[in-house]
């Protein structure tokens with residue numbers, strides 16, 4: 001399983017997640033809800049997820065929403 005390392009976040013522009021908070025850390029590893037690899041990280045809903053995976057999912061959601069919006073307005 002390929003592990004992706006998120007680039008070091010220096011600044012957090014809108015849309016980026018700040019997961020430095022301990023609320024996003026669990027001592028128990030659980031499979032990421034997106035890629036299935038074990039992770040200590042938790043998403044804002046306390047579901048196991050890598051930060052990179054969650055951010056990608058959010059980006060995908062935004063893209064889908066933008067897509068739906070464009071279809072609606074056409």
Ligand SMILES: [Zn+2]
Nearest residue numbers: 032035050053
């Ligand atoms: Zn993942």
